[in-house]
Amino acid sequence: MSTIAYTPTAPASVPPAAARFLAGREAQWCDYAACGAAPRFRATPACLVPLEGWADTVAGLKAHHGFDLLVDHTAVDYPDRAPRFTVVAVLENTTTHDVLVLKTRVAEGAAVPSLTPLYRSADWAERETYDMFGIPFTGHPDLTRIYMPEDYDGWPLRRDFPMEGHLKFRD
Amino acid sequence: MADSTTTDLVSATGSAEGGFLLSTLQSMANWCRKNSVWPLPLGLSCCGIEFMATAASRYDMSRFGMEVARFSPRQADLLLVAGTLTYKMAAVMTRLYDQMAEPKWVIAMGACASSGGMFRSYPVVQGIDEFIPVDFYIPGCPPRPDAVLNCLLQLQKKIERDRSYRMALKAPEDAPLALGGLVAVDGRGEMAPPALAHSDARWVEGTKPRAGVEKGPEPVRQR
Numbered sequence: 001m002s003t004i005a006y007t008p009t010a011p012a013s014v015p016p017a018a019a020r021f022l023a024g025r026e027a028q029w030c031d032y033a034a035c036g037a038a039p040r041f042r043a044t045p046a047c048l049v050p051l052e053g054w055a056d057t058v059a060g061l062k063a064h065h066g067f068d069l070l071v072d073h074t075a076v077d078y079p080d081r082a083p084r085f086t087v088v089a090v091l092e093n094t095t096t097h098d099v100l101v102l103k104t105r106v107a108e109g110a111a112v113p114s115l116t117p118l119y120r121s122a123d124w125a126e127r128e129t130y131d132m133f134g135i136p137f138t139g140h141p142d143l144t145r146i147y148m149p150e151d152y153d154g155w156p157l158r159r160d161f162p163m164e165g166h167l168k169f170r171d
Numbered sequence: 172m173a174d175s176t177t178t179d180l181v182s183a184t185g186s187a188e189g190g191f192l193l194s195t196l197q198s199m200a201n202w203c204r205k206n207s208v209w210p211l212p213l214g215l216s217c218c219g220i221e222f223m224a225t226a227a228s229r230y231d232m233s234r235f236g237m238e239v240a241r242f243s244p245r246q247a248d249l250l251l252v253a254g255t256l257t258y259k260m261a262a263v264m265t266r267l268y269d270q271m272a273e274p275k276w277v278i279a280m281g282a283c284a285s286s287g288g289m290f291r292s293y294p295v296v297q298g299i300d301e302f303i304p305v306d307f308y309i310p311g312c313p314p315r316p317d318a319v320l321n322c323l324l325q326l327q328k329k330i331e332r333d334r335s336y337r338m339a340l341k342a343p344e345d346a347p348l349a350l351g352g353l354v355a356v357d358g359r360g361e362m363a364p365p366a367l368a369h370s371d372a373r374w375v376e377g378t379k380p381r382a383g384v385e386k387g388p389e390p391v392r393q394r
Contacts, residue, residue: 164291
């Protein structure tokens with residue numbers, strides 16, 4: 001598996017104020033050129049921030065840097081990495097249309113601060129992430145499964161989950 | 172009334188008033204039922220669109236007395252599961268089925284409802300017969316309206332052959348619940364058929380044959 005190279009230097013497309021704010025939060029920026037990504041995938045700046053203060057970082061971007069829209073929120077499972085999951089949030093500044101991808105790494109069973117108090121759109125997205133990956137979000141108002149039945153056993157989008165399910169009802 | 176397809180209908184035209192008809196309660200009830208099958212379409216995906224085409228003017232399901240699609244299970248006779256059923260939706264479907272009054276029939280329309288179709292995947296039910304008994308399976312992805320109409324005509328034939336009135340009102344104590352098809356569960360409804368005692372008495376066709384079902388005892392004939 002090719003890994004993404006990270007650099008502390010923010011890409012030029014990031015607003016300088018936001019870049020300075022994130023630099024104070026130990027942000028590591030994805031170096032798309034170094035990992036050989038196609039040019040059309042290099043446009044959106046993405047940065048990795050520590051799990052501590054995840055909600056504070058997003059709150060600061062929303063309050064002081066105009067990132068007032070949570071476009072997407074999901075997670076990725078890398079079973080061979082030490083903190084197994086990567087939680088991803090895509091923010092947009094609806095005035096300048098700057099888009100920023102924020103990522104943080106989470107170990108299995110560790111809780112992530114919820115973004116729902118900041119963005120209403122995080123509500124169902126975090127429920128989906130919880131439903132598919134089993135990542136709990138602290139501070140979420142109603143953290144229940146959203147796609148699967150409530151009594152479902154397992155986290156379907158984890159890599160070790162069988163694609164056909166548990167075959168519970170089958171012959 | 173003068174339906175030529177109704178079996179057991181004997182006409183006597185002796186008197187000047189125009190005569191009278193002799194029949195059995197069973198054939199009368201079957202004749203009424205088969206010509207007024209009100210479907211509850213559970214349209215879950217593209218098969219639901221194809222069912223709409225079947226009901227619309229070009230194919231016109233109402234020619235067979237089935238145009239009254241009811242979206243209340245209390246008023247429906249036929250549960251037509253059209254589309255991909257997920258496990259989360261399966262609870263809704265079984266609830267709808269339980270709320271339907273007897274007698275009731277079920278059609279699995281299309282590959283997804285019959286077997287999961289191309290979705291061999293964790294959220295998709297691999298055939299609705301994991302949850303409820305099915306009378307007919309319609310192949311196709313989705314089936315053409317012709318196939319749906321053909322299935323509905325087959326369903327009419329089956330209803331016409333329904334022999335539940337002739338069965339013993341009370342099943343033998345040790346009779347198996349079902350042979351070759353529908354399980355008649357006690358207390359499901361006033362008109363639930365008695366336990367099927369013999370494979371001759373099966374009133375459900377098109378069900379998947381079950382391996383290892385023993386042949387039941389001879390049916391108890393009662394007058």
